[in-house]
Amino acid sequence: MSSETEKLTRGHKKKARTRQLLLDAALKIYATKGAGELALNELAQEAGVSNGTVYNYFRTRDDVLEAVSMEQAEALSHEVARINAAVADGAERVVIGVRLFIQKARNDTAWASALINIARYAQGMRTALAGYVRADIQAGKQQGQLDYASEDVALGLLVSSVISVMIAIVEDRYQTGDDVMIAQMLLQALGMDKQHAAEVASRPLPRL
Amino acid sequence: MSSETEKLTRGHKKKARTRQLLLDAALKIYATKGAGELALNELAQEAGVSNGTVYNYFRTRDDVLEAVSMEQAEALSHEVARINAAVADGAERVVIGVRLFIQKARNDTAWASALINIARYAQGMRTALAGYVRADIQAGKQQGQLDYASEDVALGLLVSSVISVMIAIVEDRYQTGDDVMIAQMLLQALGMDKQHAAEVASRPLPRL
Amino acid sequence: MSSETEKLTRGHKKKARTRQLLLDAALKIYATKGAGELALNELAQEAGVSNGTVYNYFRTRDDVLEAVSMEQAEALSHEVARINAAVADGAERVVIGVRLFIQKARNDTAWASALINIARYAQGMRTALAGYVRADIQAGKQQGQLDYASEDVALGLLVSSVISVMIAIVEDRYQTGDDVMIAQMLLQALGMDKQHAAEVASRPLPRL
Amino acid sequence: MSSETEKLTRGHKKKARTRQLLLDAALKIYATKGAGELALNELAQEAGVSNGTVYNYFRTRDDVLEAVSMEQAEALSHEVARINAAVADGAERVVIGVRLFIQKARNDTAWASALINIARYAQGMRTALAGYVRADIQAGKQQGQLDYASEDVALGLLVSSVISVMIAIVEDRYQTGDDVMIAQMLLQALGMDKQHAAEVASRPLPRL
DNA sequence: CATGAATGAGACTTCATTCAT
DNA sequence: TATGAATGAAGTCTCATTCAT
Numbered sequence A, B, C, D: 001m002s003s004e005t006e007k008l009t010r011g012h013k014k015k016a017r018t019r020q021l022l023l024d025a026a027l028k029i030y031a032t033k034g035a036g037e038l039a040l041n042e043l044a045q046e047a048g049v050s051n052g053t054v055y056n057y058f059r060t061r062d063d064v065l066e067a068v069s070m071e072q073a074e075a076l077s078h079e080v081a082r083i084n085a086a087v088a089d090g091a092e093r094v095v096i097g098v099r100l101f102i103q104k105a106r107n108d109t110a111w112a113s114a115l116i117n118i119a120r121y122a123q124g125m126r127t128a129l130a131g132y133v134r135a136d137i138q139a140g141k142q143q144g145q146l147d148y149a150s151e152d153v154a155l156g157l158l159v160s161s162v163i164s165v166m167i168a169i170v171e172d173r174y175q176t177g178d179d180v181m182i183a184q185m186l187l188q189a190l191g192m193d194k195q196h197a198a199e200v201a202s203r204p205l206p207r208l
Numbered sequence E: 001c002a003t004g005a006a007t008g009a010g011a012c013t014t015c016a017t018t019c020a021t
Numbered sequence F: 001t002a003t004g005a006a007t008g009a010a011g012t013c014t015c016a017t018t019c020a021t
Helices: A003-030 A038-049 A052-056 A061-084 A090-107 A109-121 A123-142 A153-169 A178-189 A194-201 B002-031 B039-049 B061-084 B089-108 B109-119 B124-140 B151-171 B178-189 B194-201 C001-031 C042-045 C061-084 C090-107 C109-121 C123-142 C151-170 C179-188 C194-201 D003-030 D042-049 D061-084 D090-107 D108-122 D124-142 D149-171 D180-190 D196-200
Strands: none
Touching: A003 A038, A003 A052, A003 A109, A003 B178, A003 C123, A003 D124, A038 A061, A038 B039, A052 A123, A061 A123, A061 C042, A061 D090, A090 A109, A090 A123, A090 A153, A090 A178, A090 A194, A090 C179, A109 A123, A109 C061, A109 C109, A109 D149, A123 D108, A153 A178, A153 B151, A153 C151, A153 D003, A153 D180, A178 A194, A178 B151, A178 C109, B002 B039, B002 B061, B002 B109, B002 D149, B039 B061, B061 B089, B061 B124, B061 C001, B061 C109, B089 B109, B089 B124, B089 B194, B089 C109, B109 B151, B124 B151, B124 C042, B151 B178, B194 C042, B194 C194, B194 D196, C001 C042, C001 C109, C061 C090, C061 C109, C061 C123, C090 C123, C090 C179, C090 C194, C109 C123, C123 C151, C151 C179, C151 D149, C151 D180, C179 C194, C179 D149, D003 D042, D003 D061, D003 D108, D042 D061, D061 D108, D061 D124, D090 D108, D090 D124, D108 D124, D108 D149, D124 D149, D149 D180
């Protein structure tokens, strides 16, 4: 490794570490506050860096939001994709995505709360979340299991419904089995008949 | 009417008028800004009263939000109830509610934008919106047209989907016919079969 | 006095008083610091008002500077005009203006210092100062005592020279009689011959 | 030349080069901003070095200002001295200095702007500029062409007048011929009679 | 009740300066 | 010497809130 490269690497590592500190701190704050209320000096304090340091990484509140959004969206995509790797059935892939998402939210309501707050503001987040489902519902349609007129409307329905369940979780209105229920309803909305939808929605989830 | 009473009445009228000025101004501002960004100073200016006056009517930012929420929710309930007065079919009532709501949003995107911003913050708004649909889906179920396992999940689905369409409108992603489409999908989600759902969703709307 | 007027007057009086507090405080600060270094929170403290109050009167540092400039320029104009009221001779009016200005600076070096700092930044100040001399040198020219090619150059020379003497005063480089000396030199620059200039420049000043 | 010496020399050269980079960058910035607003971060960026590097050369903002002042004053002295080398007449030397200065300012208003900003803050600059004129007016006095009572007042007048013209140039208020005009007025201020002053002020300038 | 000047807490933002590499 | 991330003091600015009129 040349001295040049080494220097850059060290610098980058430090930069990357601080940046991650800030992103983690931001996510933590989003669990409590709306994205519009994130105070950059509070972010600094939470991350354990000084006030001015924040400005070496983010110019505005929205920059922070966008960065956190992207990070979360990417992490989620990767995770669901990994778990769905062995599943070919488009409808089932949708169900797994929806139910895993909800499960994750139940296991970590702070995270769920943060995600809700992020999704409220960061349209990019919603879009990114929609992105990784799009292929699944397309597959479902091609496989003849799903049948819907507008992909965009379908995606809007899917994403907003899942968020709606997340809100229920955070507000402690979630009931056991709601994940299966919403999955079934979504399949029906996407054109699957009740019996089939009920069956697919209640298949056991693959191991993580 | 005694002079005393008259004075009181006039006082009340004036009071009510000022309050309405403030509510209208707030709605106008919500069309532009998130509820968290409403500045009471700006509200006063928009309403044409002095900043101190605001405090005679609302103690906090959230008071304003809640009042506007309630006003809107009530107005919406009344409107939809009036239009639905002659409709007995529960499923059709749902469709009419959904489609009218969307139509209204399309006719006044500023109002739509305000409502989205209100709904983001004021959970009460969502609840209120859900309230007036609850009876309709219950009716649909009793009439044997709808079939769903959890009323709460169903309501969450309905409300969040409609909001999702409103967001699409504000962001100019709405396509003609999306209102019928979402109505149909929601009926399907609520357990109606495709053909029937398509038929009910596309019935002509009653006159306003 | 109607209640309406009374209210306005009371409000105005208070506003005017606070504004004057701020202007006075600003002048005091300019005696020490350059106009570019005036800190608005320091201004608040010096004026004995709270931080935010400053922003009810001035939006920026430059607003303060301009207001102080105008106030000073106006006060100076009035003062010199009053003293010169009985003097018809244009050249003598110039001399009186110059010498009084210098005298005032010697009597209040803090004021002189402030004025220097103001003049450095606020071109408007220089212009205003020039304004009230313009008529005098025009008179001198018409009376056949002064003779110069460019009025603007002449005014620039006059104003900058007086400021130059003020700087000397503040830096304690001023020598007794320099006021007469600079007045004579300026008359010569404006086309008067040495003997005449010496005589006019050394005439006794009118009483204040 | 030993490798050791060579390294030192290269080091010195590099050091000198970096310093010059910084001085040039500072001058460029002074053309835009007042000396009080020079940000060392910006200086570093403009010079293409890292912010920490600045501190290897200058301890404070004022250090930079002083260094640039000195550099400019020295350069100007040299230039005028060179051009005046063959001129014995003190009054003419003054005229040449004044007019060349103005000419240079007209040819490079950015430089003029920088110099004004420097002169505002750095009294040393004014002093240095005065320094190289002092000998000339002394010569003029000894030659019997100039006649003034106070050398210091005369120098103040000279320097401030020239700066006043530079300001006029930067503000686009300069008129052709103003250089000759101001030169003539200054000679008159220094005691020369009108006809003679007009003649000396309008002599053709020596070639550069 | 209405007014609007004053308040001051609390955010934002910049930048000179330090320091480990 | 050069680098540039980190620091934190110092200033800017906003706005909910109070209060005398």
